[in-house]
Amino acid sequence: MELLRSLTIGQYVPRASPVHRLDPRTKILATTVLMVVVFLARDFRGLGVFAAFLAGAVVLSQVPAGFVLRGLRPIWFLLLLTLVLQVFFGGASGGTVLWRLGPLVATREGLVQGLFVTARLVLLVVSTSLLTFTTSPVELADGMERLLNPFRRLGVPAHELAMMMTIALRFIPTLVEETEKIMKAQMARGADLDTGGPLRRARALVPILVPLFVSAFRRADELAVAMEARGYRGGEGRTRMKQLRYRARDLWAGLVVVGASVLVLWSGGP
Amino acid sequence: MSDPVVVCEGLTHVYLRGTPFESVALRGVDLVVRRGECLGLVGPTGSGKSTLVQHFNGLLRPTEGRVWVDGVEIRPGTAVVREVRRKVGLLFQYPEHQLFEATVFEDVAFGPRNLGLDPEEVQERVRESLEWVGLDPDRFGPRSPFSLSGGEMRRVAIAGVLAMRPQVLVLDEPTAGLDPEGRREILSRVRDLHRKAALTVVLISHSMDDVARLCQRVVVLHRGQVFLDAPVREAFAQSDRLRSIGLDVPRVTDVLLRLKAAGLPVRCDRLTVEEACEEIVRVLQGNRRWSSSEA
Ligand SMILES: Nc1ncnc2c1ncn2[C@@H]1O[C@H](COP(=O)(O)OP(=O)(O)OP(=O)(O)O)[C@@H](O)[C@H]1O
Ligand SMILES: [Mg+2]
Numbered sequence: 003m004e005l006l007r008s009l010t011i012g013q014y015v016p017r018a019s020p021v022h023r024l025d026p027r028t029k030i031l032a033t034t035v036l037m038v039v040v041f042l043a044r045d046f047r048g049l050g051v052f053a054a055f056l057a058g059a060v061v062l063s064q065v066p067a068g069f070v071l072r073g074l075r076p077i078w079f080l081l082l083l084t085l086v087l088q089v090f091f092g093g094a095s096g097g098t099v100l101w102r103l104g105p106l107v108a109t110r111e112g113l114v115q116g117l118f119v120t121a122r123l124v125l126l127v128v129s130t131s132l133l134t135f136t137t138s139p140v141e142l143a144d145g146m147e148r149l150l151n152p153f154r155r156l157g158v159p160a161h162e163l164a165m166m167m168t169i170a171l172r173f174i175p176t177l178v179e180e181t182e183k184i185m186k187a188q189m190a191r192g193a194d195l196d197t198g199g200p201l202r203r204a205r206a207l208v209p210i211l212v213p214l215f216v217s218a219f220r221r222a223d224e225l226a227v228a229m230e231a232r233g234y235r236g237g238e239g240r241t242r243m244k245q246l247r248y249r250a251r252d253l254w255a256g257l258v259v260v261g262a263s264v265l266v267l268w269s270g271g272p
Numbered sequence: 273m274s275d276p277v278v279v280c281e282g283l284t285h286v287y288l289r290g291t292p293f294e295s296v297a298l299r300g301v302d303l304v305v306r307r308g309e310c311l312g313l314v315g316p317t318g319s320g321k322s323t324l325v326q327h328f329n330g331l332l333r334p335t336e337g338r339v340w341v342d343g344v345e346i347r348p349g350t351a352v353v354r355e356v357r358r359k360v361g362l363l364f365q366y367p368e369h370q371l372f373e374a375t376v377f378e379d380v381a382f383g384p385r386n387l388g389l390d391p392e393e394v395q396e397r398v399r400e401s402l403e404w405v406g407l408d409p410d411r412f413g414p415r416s417p418f419s420l421s422g423g424e425m426r427r428v429a430i431a432g433v434l435a436m437r438p439q440v441l442v443l444d445e446p447t448a449g450l451d452p453e454g455r456r457e458i459l460s461r462v463r464d465l466h467r468k469a470a471l472t473v474v475l476i477s478h479s480m481d482d483v484a485r486l487c488q489r490v491v492v493l494h495r496g497q498v499f500l501d502a503p504v505r506e507a508f509a510q511s512d513r514l515r516s517i518g519l520d521v522p523r524v525t526d527v528l529l530r531l532k533a534a535g536l537p538v539r540c541d542r543l544t545v546e547e548a549c550e551e552i553v554r555v556l557q558g559n560r561r562w563s564s565s566e567a
Pocket of ligand 2: 321322323365444
């Protein structure tokens with residue numbers, strides 16, 4: 003039952019680390035750069051350098067390493083599937099044959115390729131979750147809004163997007179909690195959530211989804227009223243209490259990220 | 273009256289173990305719920321009451337310690353759990369939030385259907401449960417649960433649990449957020465179930481008045497530990513201890529305590545308004561007789 007709560011992706015871990023103190027814009031941009039870099043890295047050496055850099059960042063952020071790895075739990079199936087598909091279908095035909103399973107042939111090249119793609123996915127997930135571990139939802143939305151601001155003239159609703167994101171992030175834990183409670187309540191009435199065929203299981207979701215939607219709508223309503231009662235009228239002319247400001251440490255962090263990226267690409271390159 | 277239905281031994285529960293959000297909700301709780309009693313479970317907010325009762329029907333897995341229901345140990349993931357969920361009916365805080373069916377009838381029928389009963393039996397249980405909570409099955413059965421008042425919705429939710437025909441009924445703050453009339457209604461239904469249907473009841477409540485009126489025994493939780501476990505009269509006689517952890521005594525007890533402090537020699541272990549009246553009258557008359565004989 004606590005499974006739902008072990009979803010650590012998107013959870014903020016309050017700490018007073020140097021990574022937490024960085025400007026959210028710096029962290030968002032850095033994460034974007036890293037996401038590109040992890041896809042440009044062409045071999046294990048590159049990924050190795052990337053992983054070392056990321057490990058350093060995790061240590062610096064004071065988020066427990068075990069907690070970071072738990073974030074991978076919900077996607078282990080995806081990782082496994084990727085690995086299996088790559089092993090059997092990823093390698094070029096005519097590599098060194100490792101073993102055969104009927105028409106399926108696993109090649110050495112396929113295995114290497116599979117491990118590479120899986121490692122890439124893991125690094126991608128860890129780097130993005132490091133962003134949410136170290137940046138509170140409010141900061142994250144603030145940073146997004148400021149970064150998107152220049153595109154307002156092109157019709158990008160920066161403030162609205164940021165507000166939607168804040169609210170969504172804010173309510174994920176609430177909805178998880180609510181789901182857990184409703185599941186327990188129905189289980190107490192003998193609901194069986196994890197046996198039977200797919201149709202039965204789908205039907206078993208109704209007693210959970212209906213109350214969940216009802217409560218989500220109720221919450222949305224209450225939130226809208228509460229926001230209006232406090233004078234919210236959209237982003238126009240809204241000032242903020244906390245002004246974002248780049249500091250020296252942001253410059254340093256930026257340089258480190260660029261340095262690491264160059265190192266990753268160079269070590270993998272010719 | 274004396275044989276145990278639910279037994280907890282050294283029950284410890286840690287939420288989110290191994291994460292930065294770890295929190296210890298229960299520490300080594302020993303508790304026995306006896307058959308046929310009405311047990312009040314009180315404690316300040318966050319003291320672990322809701323966590324404790326979720327162990328009574330295997331919704332949570334003990335971090336340490338063991339739980340028995342009706343002599344059988346609950347081991348999560350076994351067939352025992354299904355049986356236990358049938359024996360222990362648990363009504364959550366704000367239970368009306370779990371209603372989902374198109375009609376009241378269907379919603380109450382959810383539990384019995386999960387037990388795999390045949391349609392006639394289901395029908396009979398639904399009618400009976402609705403009557404127990406004071407809702408006319410013919411009038412309310414076909415209505416949408418979402419069209420009812422808060423108090424009625426809550427009674428439908430209680431009926432949904434009763435339709436499982438549990439031996440033990442656990443109610444987590446059944447009167448929270450209701451008006452005085454709604455509270456009285458729910459409480460008198462619970463009292464009836466306890467007295468007439470001989471149901472074992474565990475009542476979680478922040479209202480000491482309700483506990484005093486309904487329960488024979490009180491267990492006080494504080495920071496995940498049993499702080500006090502005593503018959504109601506003894507428990508509420510320890511007003512200082514209760515107040516030291518932010519709880520209160522029933523209003524009746526409070527009045528008697530104040531009278532005593534003001535010099536009237538009343539006994540303070542009276543719980544209902546009637547008992548208190550008798551006691552005050554007794555003392556006052558005693559006083560008068562005493563003073564008149566003196567004169
Ligand atoms: N699902 C959960 N995940 C993590 N921690 C939890 C969870 N449920 C409860 N807790 C924590 O466990 C402790 C006990 O909570 P519990 O809900 O059992 O208290 P309670 O006595 O029922 O309080 P209340 O009177 O407010 O209902 C609290 O500190 C709470 O924060
Ligand atoms: Mg509670």
